[in-house]
Amino acid sequence: MAGKGNQTPSYWYDGSPAPLPMRLLSPLYGLVSGLRRRLYQRGWRKRHSLPVPVIVVGNITAGGTGKTPLTIALVQRLREAGWKPGVASRGYGREQASQPRWVQADTATALGGDEPVLIAWKTGVPVRVDADRVAAGRALVEAGCDVIVCDDGLQHYRLARDIEIEVIDAQRRYGNGLLLPAGPLREPVTRAAACDFRVVNLGTASQEAAADNCGFGQWAMTLQINTAQPLPGGRSRSLQQFAGQRVHAVAGIAHPQRFFQMLRSRGIGVVPHAFADHHAYQRQDLQFGSELPVLMTEKDAVKCRGFATDWHYAVPLQADLPAAFWVALTDRLEKLRAG
Known part of the structure; x- marks a missing residue:
């Protein structure tokens, strides 16, 4: 399951050829950006x-x-x-x-x-x-x-x-x-x-x-995830407590699959919801029709604090x-x- 898809063009990373108009524009972009860089250098x-x-x-x-x-x-x-x-x-x-x-x-x-x-x-x-x-x-x-x-x-x-x-x-x-x-x-x-x-x-x-x-x-x-923090506040929970359970996982970042895989690596059953990077969340975006915990990145969490419930958790990343x-x-x- 997914929310609003990521905006990164697939051909950037999947090995498929870039559309011809894009390939024709690349040299122009390189010329302009290179000239700007040299002006400062x-x-x-x-x-x-x-x-x-x-x-x-x-x-x-x-x-x-x-x-x-x-x-x-x-x-x-x-x-x-x-x-x-x-x-x-x-x-x-x-x-x-x-x-x-x-x-x-x-x-x-x-x-x-x-x-x-x-x-x-x-x-x-x-x-x-x-x-x-x-x-x-x-x-x-x-x-x-x-x-x-x-x-x-x-x-x-x-x-x-x-x-x-x-x-x-x-x-x-x-x-x-x-x-x-x-x-x-x-x-x-x-x-x-x-x-x-x-x-x-x-x-x-x-x-x-x-x-x-x-x-x-x-x-x-490396990025470590160990806890889930309820968005309304209160004591954090160990991610181990979610192992073996299904959760809704929300990620509005450039590479949402990374977050989903991190949760799966902890034994958590992920129902993924990928939103576009910088997505402006509304209350209805987090209504998925089932009463499962909702785990999200902290970047998403700061945009959902105003309407989050006790079922909504931020998962802190530690570099x-x-x-x-x-x-x-x-x-x-x-x-x-x-x-």
Whole structure:
């Protein structure tokens, strides 16, 4: 069973040929994006620096790869290390997109954007959404932040950055290897080599197995799910309590099958409901005609809190990376702070 389908073209990843009009448009897209990149590289368009380190978490493909779980884990690690992080985001798909906004845990996702509201809810750090990421970064610095984390924005070259982290979906990688719109690439694959850290999202694989599936210079990230949190509040439940049961599983993300498979790997019988990425949920979207528990991603949950019942649960994702990754990242930051 499915809700509203995902919008990613199937030919990006399934090996079928891209339509001819899309293939004809790809070189034009590459020409425009490449020219823009070179204008910044050669200093013909100005990059704006901030007085604090800037970390960009992004990808060179369109769609989700696991950037937000990594951003949340990064922010939490930085706080533990004594930094005062703030998060800058465009807030994709939000209303009043031209208006900058501070995002709180209770900000409506229609105004703050799905991911920014989730990040604010999970971390409690200052989150600023603005189409102008330079302005967002400056606002965060004025608010007392001493390191800025950009959720997405690898291609937003106007903001100078000190550290770039590319996130790669281990299952889909770079798809057919073609630029938009014939393929998923925002930039050529060679662009990834310029990133300081390359993180491969392997889902629920163990760290030992994950390391075997990473190429040279890549870091393995696994995603752990252990609990289900009732949306109205209250004590969380172990996912083990749902093993052997059927549940409605809801995912309005770029790759919903990943979430469904994670639940199945815990022995849960999944009735899948895939919605389009950034779907604006209504109460009737979660009425499936049977009284089964409804498990959903946290990104979906922040949009359903206003009408959720005790049968609706958010499943928190925890990003797990090798200790050596965090050591390498914090070492780089300390060198930046020391000048």
